[in-house]
Amino acid sequence: EVQLVESGGGLVLPGGSLRVSCAASGFTFSNYWMHWVRQAPGKGLVWVARIDSDGAGTTYADSVKGRFTISRDNAKNTLYLQMNSLRAEDTALYYCTRSAYENDSGSRNDHWGQGTLVTVSS
């Protein structure tokens, strides 16, 4: 069974840093691209970042570019999101999600964790 378990969320001061993690199991982690998606309280889904299967390629939303870094450790089956210079508007539930892909059907986020809550407040 595919499992994605996020951890590391919490309360942080504006301007502070936090690293959230996502432990993956039940599949060959190193074969899949992974994404972070966030959801502010009562709001919709917003894509944050993605990383390819070996970690060589990353892409970010403009709102986090230069402040957040997505990375992975395939030996530990773990995805990370390092968040620096945090702002109140970064307050959200952060989901780790697996990206499946086939040539004839494109990509989709087929498995999601339960999320870890990051609150940026003084």
Place this chain on the structure above:
Amino acid sequence: DIQLTQSPSFLSASVGDRVTITCRASQGLGRYLAWYQQKPGRAPNLLIYAASTLQSGVPSRFSGSGSGTEFTLTISSLQPEDFATYYCQQLTTYPVTFGGGTKVEIK
């Protein structure tokens, strides 16, 4: 960025109703659009990808259609467990974008 506009944003329906949600894209996506269901306090759940392919384990009352810039999600006979918020998503071009969501509530 590719904008996805869902309509309606809110829908009130009864058990047994046929429900249709539309997602319009600001640029052509071919057939590469996905639909998700999210219940309160839960993570999103993939329903449909490639516009019309049902994800494994999803009931057949859910169906998707469309291509290019206009897509629809249809629930043929609404069940109590279907009351939730539904999102469309494109992963054709970065940044990945989601529609604003359609909340389906009990009439």
